[in-house]
Amino acid sequence: MLKLPSVLVTKDIPAFVKLTRSPSNNKISKRLNAFVGENTMIEVKSLTKKYGDRTAINQLTFSVARGEILGFLGQNGAGKTTTMKILTGFMPASSGSASIGGFDILENPFEVKKRIGYLPETPPIYPELLVYEYLSFVADLRGVPKSEKSKKIDKVVELCHLGDVRRRLIGNLSKGYRQRVGLAQALIHDPEVLILDEPTVGLDPKQVNEARGLIKNLRGEKTVIYSTHILSEVAATCDRIIVIDRGNIVAQEALNPMGAAGGLVKTEIIVRKVGDDLRKKITSVSGVKEVHITSNGTHRLIVESDANEEVIAEVSRVVVESRSGLIRMSPIQQALEEYYLTLITGKGGPQT
Amino acid sequence: MRGATAILKKELRSYFYSPVAYVILGVFLFIMGVIFAKFVDIYQRFNTVQRFGGAQGITLDKLATYLYQNMAFILCFVTPFLTMRLYAEEKRQHTLELLFTAPLKKFELVFGKFLAAYSLMVFMVVVSFIYVLFMIIWGNPELPIIASTYLGLLLALACYVSLGGLISAMTNSQAIAAVWTFIALLLLWLLQSLGQGISAKTGFVEWGPLLVFLSPLGHFNSFSEGLIHLKDIVYFLSFTLISLYFTYCVVESNRWR
Numbered sequence: 296m297l298k299l300p301s302v303l304v305t306k307d308i309p310a311f312v313k314l315t316r317s318p319s320n321n322k323i324s325k326r327l328n329a330f331v332g333e334n335t336m337i338e339v340k341s342l343t344k345k346y347g348d349r350t351a352i353n354q355l356t357f358s359v360a361r362g363e364i365l366g367f368l369g370q371n372g373a374g375k376t377t378t379m380k381i382l383t384g385f386m387p388a389s390s391g392s393a394s395i396g397g398f399d400i401l402e403n404p405f406e407v408k409k410r411i412g413y414l415p416e417t418p419p420i421y422p423e424l425l426v427y428e429y430l431s432f433v434a435d436l437r438g439v440p441k442s443e444k445s446k447k448i449d450k451v452v453e454l455c456h457l458g459d460v461r462r463r464l465i466g467n468l469s470k471g472y473r474q475r476v477g478l479a480q481a482l483i484h485d486p487e488v489l490i491l492d493e494p495t496v497g498l499d500p501k502q503v504n505e506a507r508g509l510i511k512n513l514r515g516e517k518t519v520i521y522s523t524h525i526l527s528e529v530a531a532t533c534d535r536i537i538v539i540d541r542g543n544i545v546a547q548e549a550l551n552p553m554g555a556a557g558g559l560v561k562t563e564i565i566v567r568k569v570g571d572d573l574r575k576k577i578t579s580v581s582g583v584k585e586v587h588i589t590s591n592g593t594h595r596l597i598v599e600s601d602a603n604e605e606v607i608a609e610v611s612r613v614v615v616e617s618r619s620g621l622i623r624m625s626p627i628q629q630a631l632e633e634y635y636l637t638l639i640t641g642k643g644g645p646q647t
Numbered sequence: 648m649r650g651a652t653a654i655l656k657k658e659l660r661s662y663f664y665s666p667v668a669y670v671i672l673g674v675f676l677f678i679m680g681v682i683f684a685k686f687v688d689i690y691q692r693f694n695t696v697q698r699f700g701g702a703q704g705i706t707l708d709k710l711a712t713y714l715y716q717n718m719a720f721i722l723c724f725v726t727p728f729l730t731m732r733l734y735a736e737e738k739r740q741h742t743l744e745l746l747f748t749a750p751l752k753k754f755e756l757v758f759g760k761f762l763a764a765y766s767l768m769v770f771m772v773v774v775s776f777i778y779v780l781f782m783i784i785w786g787n788p789e790l791p792i793i794a795s796t797y798l799g800l801l802l803a804l805a806c807y808v809s810l811g812g813l814i815s816a817m818t819n820s821q822a823i824a825a826v827w828t829f830i831a832l833l834l835l836w837l838l839q840s841l842g843q844g845i846s847a848k849t850g851f852v853e854w855g856p857l858l859v860f861l862s863p864l865g866h867f868n869s870f871s872e873g874l875i876h877l878k879d880i881v882y883f884l885s886f887t888l889i890s891l892y893f894t895y896c897v898v899e900s901n902r903w904r
Contacts (some may be wrong), residue, residue: 385744385902404748415743415745419742419745421740432653480745
């Protein structure tokens, strides 16, 4: 028997659990443990999937906190999609376990599926239906009550900017719109967890930006796993990345706001003139590791420093006060890319 | 059953949004119309001969019986066009991912899809009631026989549709599903004549009668002659349920691949 403060029991168990299960039930206690324990939404333990002899993913272990946006980074065929398909209950794992919202995906697939919105690689759309008909079908499938249905459809239509195409045939929509319909489908039942498999593939730059903005807006509200092989995307939207290569996790890092995962950032500064003591002044700022200067008409300084906003702010103050004629100062995003490449290529084995 | 109704609604939409349903309904009714007109013609000629003391035995009831036995056969050709897309199309469009990751029980999926294709077939058969109306207006057919024929048709259709669904679940190509469904249904019909010519016996099993029993033809024929046997009802229902169960297994096994 589980001992818990009564407040918790009454507040946090969803109504359907209270109605259908007695409190001594094992499944409830698991769910409650998730509530009482850390704020973990998704817990994956040594998850393995084999297709015949080929190991698609090997002993993956990670967890995602409630409200976190996790970037799932890897080359094509690294195992991103496989992991997502297992988490959503589309296919079973060969071994290992995973739980979402405290429910095990094998023991309690129904509860898990209710909590997940999933956008597969190919948006699962029916070309012969109109957009709103399709969304209404998905809402029925997801068990959205009749009374809330039209409200929820309106909400996702607005969220995914589908207002113009509501009454159009999905088959006649462009790739970008289809992708958005796919996203709308994943959001319609207001799930706690969103699993998005390469959601920005095939979108034009403006739509990519919109999609990113949309996902960013979900931060804190929903737990998101987001797979991609585009680095800048991860840098732009995610709180944390997991880099996966040939079925293994090769790195798990929190992303700081500077956009680097390695601890050091490079900043490019372009100035009109370089005084004698500028390099010395910049180097003397604590946190700055190295300064390279190349001159070619204008002067280009590459400042390597700790990934810390304070340090960058200090450097900019120094540059401005030296009256060198600051033209441009921008972070160099390369750091993440370099870091990622070393992770994947540093392992040896076949290269792309 | 919420999931099953959602699937049913969506499938019916898909049928009527594409030209498939209309074309098939039109072609089916046209063919049935031609056959009906031809039969009426034959009936009239025999009637004239009868009046002068010639051939006996062609009655309006026989006409209805022949008409419906032909209809049951023609529906074998119609079924594949309606069932081929049920699962094959979902696989091709990658929409199974949506259905499998939604809180939807697999049997609801199978049942919803079966019901959609079945109700469309039933609709076609109901429309074909106009021929009976003609017979009622200008003749005097025996209505109980027609009722039992319709019962037989409904049961036979359930077994056609469930078999078509099963075959569609086994492939990703609509064309392949259609061809195999057609071959399977044709073979089932032919089992009747095949079985009649076989007298081989292995232990207790008499192969001839067994094959005849497995064919839907004989079971349907007794309905069209106004005989409602429990064994025929059991045959059609168990055929349907077994096909649906196998469909369920095949759909479920898609997850493991």
